[in-house]
Amino acid sequence: MPLGIVLTGCESEQDKLLRRVRETRECGGCELVGAEFSGAELAGARLGQATLRDARLSRANLRGADLREARLTSADLRRADLRGAQLEGAYVLGTRFEEANLEGADLRAMKSLEGADFTGANLQRARLSKSRFVGPAGPYQRTARSHYYSVPSGGANLPRADLREADLQEASLARCNLQGALLQGAHLREASFEGADLRGADLSGADVRGVRFMDAVWVDGTRCGPRSVGRCVPAPP
Numbered sequence: 001m002p003l004g005i006v007l008t009g010c011e012s013e014q015d016k017l018l019r020r021v022r023e024t025r026e027c028g029g030c031e032l033v034g035a036e037f038s039g040a041e042l043a044g045a046r047l048g049q050a051t052l053r054d055a056r057l058s059r060a061n062l063r064g065a066d067l068r069e070a071r072l073t074s075a076d077l078r079r080a081d082l083r084g085a086q087l088e089g090a091y092v093l094g095t096r097f098e099e100a101n102l103e104g105a106d107l108r109a110m111k112s113l114e115g116a117d118f119t120g121a122n123l124q125r126a127r128l129s130k131s132r133f134v135g136p137a138g139p140y141q142r143t144a145r146s147h148y149y150s151v152p153s154g155g156a157n158l159p160r161a162d163l164r165e166a167d168l169q170e171a172s173l174a175r176c177n178l179q180g181a182l183l184q185g186a187h188l189r190e191a192s193f194e195g196a197d198l199r200g201a202d203l204s205g206a207d208v209r210g211v212r213f214m215d216a217v218w219v220d221g222t223r224c225g226p227r228s229v230g231r232c233v234p235a236p237p
Helices: 011-024
Strands: none
Touching: none
């Protein structure tokens, strides 16, 4: 090949998809494994059923985006703006939502929530009914980019999460870390908090009718006993 000649028109299929997402904000069902969208402007994007495993979406603007049934396994959504986004039925195994803004988002029936990290996330008025924040017992280990962390008993990580007025009816938060979480006015009817860590959490004004707190660690550090339905009954010594 003569020196000085530059080949053009060799854009890979992956690069074409990335450009399509940035330009049209529409790529439902696309394969976007490991995609780089950090800080991207993707408000209102239609990415339902897309595969975004290991995608980098930290600080991205995804306000009002359609991510229904998207595969977000091990994706990085730290500090992303997901206000009003639709994540119903999304797969979020090991997904990082630390300090993300999910206010008013639809997170109903999300799947594979074990190891998902919502530390410090804003979940005010989010819809989370029937979501299962618990996985198989045992630690979850994240391996992407040599970053390791464990969730002690298989539940999702939600310390300091803002869940005020969130809809968590019939949701399962068994064995989850909810230390310092804000749950004021949350709709928790018939939810399961069995084995959850609620130390320092604020449940004032929350609807706890039928909520199962068996074996949970209560806000003051008390271990809840087997009769803890709708309230924490201290376990016998």
